Each structure stands twice: as C-alpha cells, then as structure tokens.
Amino acid sequence: MSNRITHIRKPNVNSPLEHITHVKGVSSNGEFTLTVPAVIDYLKQNYVFYVQAGGRQVNVTHQKSAAGNEYIKTEPDSTRKDNLLSLPQF
Numbered sequence: 001m002s003n004r005i006t007h008i009r010k011p012n013v014n015s016p017l018e019h020i021t022h023v024k025g026v027s028s029n030g031e032f033t034l035t036v037p038a039v040i041d042y043l044k045q046n047y048v049f050y051v052q053a054g055g056r057q058v059n060v061t062h063q064k065s066a067a068g069n070e071y072i073k074t075e076p077d078s079t080r081k082d083n084l085l086s087l088p089q090f
Helices: 036-044
Strands: 002-009 022-027 030-035 048-053 056-064 070-074
Touching: 022 036, 030 036, 036 048, 036 056, 036 070, 048 070
Parallel strands: 002 048
Antiparallel strands: 002 022, 022 030, 048 056, 056 070
16 A cells, blocks of 8 residues: 655754654545654555655655664655655644
8 A cells, every 4th residue: 555645743843953753644545644653663564655756756765773763764866855854744
C-alpha cells in the first residue's frame, strides 16, 4: 500500500534544526496522521511512503544517526534538499 505524505510537524515550526515528529498524508484508506516512530515501524514492514516532488514520486526511507536515533528522509533525487522538509507544516 502506498502512502503519500503531504504535511510534516516539527516542535518548533520556524527552526531549521528541529526534527520531524509527525506526518500527515493520504492513502487508499483515507487520510492519516502518524508519529515518525510509527512510520519507521511501517517502513520496516515494507509499507511504502512517498512525497510528490517536481511531479515525481520520491520514496521515504528510514536511517539511523551516528547517535543511534532513527529518523525518516527521502531518497536522493535531483535536489539536495530533503523533500520532507519542503512540505507544509500542520
């Protein structure tokens, strides 16, 4: 099942350094709002999450920082920016 992420939430909307805590989007089952740990759990179960960027579908993956914290990001594409951080916030 494909899940399109359309919005993100960060603790401080204006901070470029804050991490994403929640995502909002749509799937064939309707709208959803999930925490990042929930998205990571779904990704580990082979669910597909993506964003629309430049008319293309860019998949979301999960990574682990050097400190051991898991987070989500988009796969590399034609832009250097993380497409998730370009989404509107809710």
